[in-house]
Amino acid sequence: MQALRIISEDHSNLWRLATTIDQVAEEIEGGAAVDAAFFNSVFDYIEQFVDRSHHPKEDDFLFRILRLRSTQAAAILDPLQADHRDGPEKLQALRACVAQAAQGQLAIPEFAAALRLYTAGLKSHIQAEEKYAMPLAREVLTAQDWREIDSAFLDNADPLFGDKAKAEFRELFHRIASLAPESIGLGGRTAGHLQANAAPAKTDVLLRVSQMESCYGRIKALKGISLEVRRGETVALVGANGAGKTTFLRTLSGVQPMSAGSIHFDGEDISRLRSDLRMRRGICQSPEGRQVFGPLSIDDNLRLGAYTQPKQQVEGDLEKVFAMFPILKEKRLLPAGTLSGGQQQMLAIGRALMGRPKMLLLDEPSMGLAPLLVEEVFNVVKTLKAQGMTILLVEQNAFAALAIADRGYVLETGQVTLTGTGQELISNEQVRAAYLGM
Numbered sequence: 001m002q003a004l005r006i007i008s009e010d011h012s013n014l015w016r017l018a019t020t021i022d023q024v025a026e027e028i029e030g031g032a033a034v035d036a037a038f039f040n041s042v043f044d045y046i047e048q049f050v051d052r053s054h055h056p057k058e059d060d061f062l063f064r065i066l067r068l069r070s071t072q073a074a075a076i077l078d079p080l081q082a083d084h085r086d087g088p089e090k091l092q093a094l095r096a097c098v099a100q101a102a103q104g105q106l107a108i109p110e111f112a113a114a115l116r117l118y119t120a121g122l123k124s125h126i127q128a129e130e131k132y133a134m135p136l137a138r139e140v141l142t143a144q145d146w147r148e149i150d151s152a153f154l155d156n157a158d159p160l161f162g163d164k165a166k167a168e169f170r171e172l173f174h175r176i177a178s179l180a181p182e183s184i185g186l187g188g189r190t191a192g193h194l195q196a197n198a199a200p201a202k203t204d205v206l207l208r209v210s211q212m213e214s215c216y217g218r219i220k221a222l223k224g225i226s227l228e229v230r231r232g233e234t235v236a237l238v239g240a241n242g243a244g245k246t247t248f249l250r251t252l253s254g255v256q257p258m259s260a261g262s263i264h265f266d267g268e269d270i271s272r273l274r275s276d277l278r279m280r281r282g283i284c285q286s287p288e289g290r291q292v293f294g295p296l297s298i299d300d301n302l303r304l305g306a307y308t309q310p311k312q313q314v315e316g317d318l319e320k321v322f323a324m325f326p327i328l329k330e331k332r333l334l335p336a337g338t339l340s341g342g343q344q345q346m347l348a349i350g351r352a353l354m355g356r357p358k359m360l361l362l363d364e365p366s367m368g369l370a371p372l373l374v375e376e377v378f379n380v381v382k383t384l385k386a387q388g389m390t391i392l393l394v395e396q397n398a399f400a401a402l403a404i405a406d407r408g409y410v411l412e413t414g415q416v417t418l419t420g421t422g423q424e425l426i427s428n429e430q431v432r433a434a435y436l437g438m
């Protein structure tokens with residue numbers, strides 16, 4: 001049933017997008033200008049992603065087989081597939097509204113109403129699929145059906161939903177996040193592009209933590225944590241607030257004392273190494289709450305991330321970070337404190353990248369961000385992963401983190417209680433009940 005997970009992930013992206021359109025509608029009613037470039041980027045994404053990939057996936061595989069297996073299917077699927085067919089036309093109509101509104105030929109209240117009508121339709125369509133079509137599929141499809149559907153959904157060479165198409169959709173999404181107003185997105189003028197390279201083989205163990213303990217006074221916050229990260233892997237560490245995720249990352253990077261256990265990194269025992277030396281070895285962290293230096297410029301914040309690095313490589317690395325986050329280049333001389341939350345998160349990740357990480361530690365990068373930016377941050381993680389970066393991702397947003405992770409660990413009150421592949425954990429009943437709100 002991997003296909004259902006993929007569809008649900010698509011749905012949560014689209015839901016975030018619908019929420020974003022609603023927020024922009026509100027801003028426009030409040031007097032903001034109608035930015036045709038932003039809306040066109042949204043519609044391009046929907047056209048490419050939804051009409052070209054998401055709907056065909058459902059229509060040609062899931063829904064087709066569902067109709068064969070259940071007499072109830074038609075009543076549920078007919079209206080959904082009618083929506084699929086009408087989608088492109090509705091989008092054309094909305095594009096026309098944007099063009100008119102941008103030229104002052106359509107009154108703002110009417111334009112906002114048209115936007116809301118569209119997002120309401122999108123949301124109720126998603127809800128109907130989640131509430132009726134997917135449960136029916138879970139109930140009536142056979143194991144053989146799932147094998148067929150899943151293998152189509154997971155075919156990375158497929159021109160419509162394989163890796164190449166995904167990279168294209170990510171690029172389109174990145175454009176939206178960049179063009180969205182600053183209160184909601186990154187608010188940059190240039191979208192730039194995120195490059196994706198082929199990932200290397202995931203074989204050898206880069207990090208091995210054994211029985212790590214750490215205390216605050218007499219309270220043991222970590223009670224013997226053992227965990228492994230292989231080279232090129234993305235590992236998610238998920239758990240509720242207070243579980244010890246931040247303490248784990250801080251102990252790993254050496255800013256919090258370890259009272260028992262050992263840490264081996266890249267073939268070396270670093271258990272007693274100072275934090276700056278661990279950074280030199282390639283353990284670089286984007287901390288919880290970003291912690292950028294507000295009065296310093298963006299440029300200087302990034303340079304700080306490279307303080308353990310040889311001077312001659314810094315300018316080149318800065319340009320690489322700017323290519324990834326063009327908004328930071330546009331604002332490079334401004335104090336970091338003037339950046340929005342999403343921009344500061346990009347800065348925190350960029351600063352960690354300046355240390356040339358062999359392993360990147362991310363502590364709740366999506367925390368407190370607008371929905372569009374939550375997606376954008378996870379897209380950045382996906383891109384880094386595709387480039388072969390080894391990533392330890394700490395998140396309360398368990399579903400999103402596990403969805404992109406190769407493997408995951410569930411942390412509860414300082415102990416690892418579950419481990420498995422990202423997919424295994426997402427489908428685990430305990431995890432679903434405790435963290436995914438399902």
Ligand SMILES: Nc1ncnc2c1ncn2[C@@H]1O[C@H](COP(=O)(O)OP(=O)(O)O)[C@@H](O)[C@H]1O
Binds near residue numbers: 241243245246
């Ligand atoms: N500076 C501190 N002093 C005392 N206790 C702390 C401190 N930081 C965290 N703790 C405690 O350690 C536990 C783990 O916290 P933390 O690592 O921040 O969890 P998480 O990042 O998973 O939310 C919690 O019970 C928290 O109250």
Ligand SMILES: [Mg+2]
Binds near residue numbers: 245246247288364
């Ligand atoms: Mg934390």
